[in-house]
Amino acid sequence: MSLLEIKDLKIHYPIRGGFFNRVVDHVYAVDGVSMVVEEGKTYGLIGESGSGKTTIGKTIVGLEKATGGEILYNGENILDPKVRKKLEYNKDVQMIFQDSMSSLDPKKRVLDILAEPIRNFDNLNEEEELQRIYELLDIVGMPKDSIYKYPHEFSGGQRQRIGVARAVACKPKLIVADEPVSALDLSVQAQVLNYLKNIQKELNLSYIFISHDLGVIKHMCDYIYIMHRGRFTETGNRQDIYGDPQHIYTKRLIASIPQINPKLRDELRKNRELVDKEYETYYNDYYDESGRVYPLRQLSDTHFVAQKKGGK
Ligand SMILES: Nc1ncnc2c1ncn2[C@@H]1O[C@H](COP(=O)(O)OP(=O)(O)O)[C@@H](O)[C@H]1O
Ligand SMILES: [Mg+2]
Structure with missing residues (x-):
């Protein structure tokens, strides 16, 4: 139990x-x-x-x-x-x-x-x-x-x-x-x-x-x-969240981790720009009329992610 x-x-x-x-x-x-x-x-x-x-x-x-x-x-x-x-x-x-x-x-x-x-x-x-x-x-x-x-x-x-x-x-x-x-x-x-x-x-x-x-x-x-x-946008184990983030807010969080390795910095900056663009373009899919995230849906045994508009 x-x-x-x-x-x-x-x-x-x-x-x-x-x-x-x-x-x-x-x-x-x-x-x-x-x-x-x-x-x-x-x-x-x-x-x-x-x-x-x-x-x-x-x-x-x-x-x-x-x-x-x-x-x-x-x-x-x-x-x-x-x-x-x-x-x-x-x-x-x-x-x-x-x-x-x-x-x-x-x-x-x-x-x-x-x-x-x-x-x-x-x-x-x-x-x-x-x-x-x-x-x-x-x-x-x-x-x-x-x-x-x-x-x-x-x-x-x-x-x-x-x-x-x-x-x-x-x-x-x-x-x-x-x-x-x-x-x-x-x-x-x-x-x-x-x-x-x-x-x-x-x-x-x-x-x-x-x-x-x-x-x-x-x-x-x-x-x-x-x-x-006030809600969960995404829940899962380490691999689910850090390796396979699905919700735009999770992606933004992951993309914002500072990178110490200078070789990877450029790549990360580009990734961050992509994620920011995705956020601006699809914002209305991820939040309801009052700006709150939708309820979770199950992706695997461990991984859950907030739905998008229309229950997708
Ligand atoms: N006693 C309270 N009265 C009114 N609003 C509160 C009170 N405590 C927290 N809040 C509000 O609830 C929200 C969540 O706060 P909190 O749980 O402290 O967030 P976090 O720990 O993630 O920074 C915030 O908008 C905060 O201003
Ligand atoms: Mg706190």
């Missing part, structure tokens, strides 16, 4: 305006997305800023309310807070944020930061608790004496590793990682990504990995979900 099943999830925010401050319209931040999360796999959510990635992530961990749809865990809908509590969902599903400076309490020492989830969810005595905290520091490569320090005493990369340690403190099953390395230098990014991969193997964790960086997504993910204006 799958770990998590997201069905037709919608999150709409009201826009108020006018003299009476009535609801005049809605932001369709997330507008009918479905996905299945299996154990031990990584799912990438990618798309430009404002496409709805963080809103999906926050809704999965219960930080945001859904307007419609279901998120099933052990067959029950965790959008109901009572169900979340009953299933120990808040222990099993954790989130890592981009900005560890604001997500770690600056007034707490690492000891207390890491002890908090353990006290909330596990019943350990003092000695076992300290043992667990040392283990956690060890799996993210931080020295034991980190427990006496405060978040500001670490570098960005070290802080993010402490954020990872906190997220895995109670052996979760799923972690939503929202741009976990976007604020870090390239060399440090690779290090944090490797810790995430190692921990995944050890705990058989699943990740929902949010990023706008196609390189990072390719490195980390088994399945990729391209988000655009």
Whole structure:
């Protein structure tokens, strides 16, 4: 059985305006997305800023309310807070944020930061608790004496590793990682990504990995979900998305990956021009009257792409 099943999830925010401050319209931040999360796999959510990635992530961990749809865990809908509590969902599903400076309490020492989830969810005595905290520091490569320090005493990369340690403190099953390395230098990014991969193997964790960086997504993910204006334009495995992109928006994303090899640069620039031309010419085939992408249709066992006008 799958770990998590997201069905037709919608999150709409009201826009108020006018003299009476009535609801005049809605932001369709997330507008009918479905996905299945299996154990031990990584799912990438990618798309430009404002496409709805963080809103999906926050809704999965219960930080945001859904307007419609279901998120099933052990067959029950965790959008109901009572169900979340009953299933120990808040222990099993954790989130890592981009900005560890604001997500770690600056007034707490690492000891207390890491002890908090353990006290909330596990019943350990003092000695076992300290043992667990040392283990956690060890799996993210931080020295034991980190427990006496405060978040500001670490570098960005070290802080993010402490954020990872906190997220895995109670052996979760799923972690939503929202741009976990976007604020870090390239060399440090690779290090944090490797810790995430190692921990995944050890705990058989699943990740929902949010990023706008196609390189990072390719490195980390088994399945990729391209988000655009609150919907998926295309979903598939690495080969489907990077080797055989179908939707014009996916093609544009892939064509925009910077090329380091100078020999390939010319070729890529030409490709980009072709894709841009295709986008201008066929725009109306890919978007409905209100500018939104059409529902997905299946191309293969793994590959789905948004339909074109007229259901093609
Ligand atoms: N609390 C909110 N109220 C109103 N609009 C919101 C709120 N949170 C997010 N949005 C809007 O929803 C859309 C999706 O935002 P977000 O999920 O943060 O995108 P992403 O993470 O892909 O950059 C954006 O248009 C954003 O402005
Ligand atoms: Mg975001």
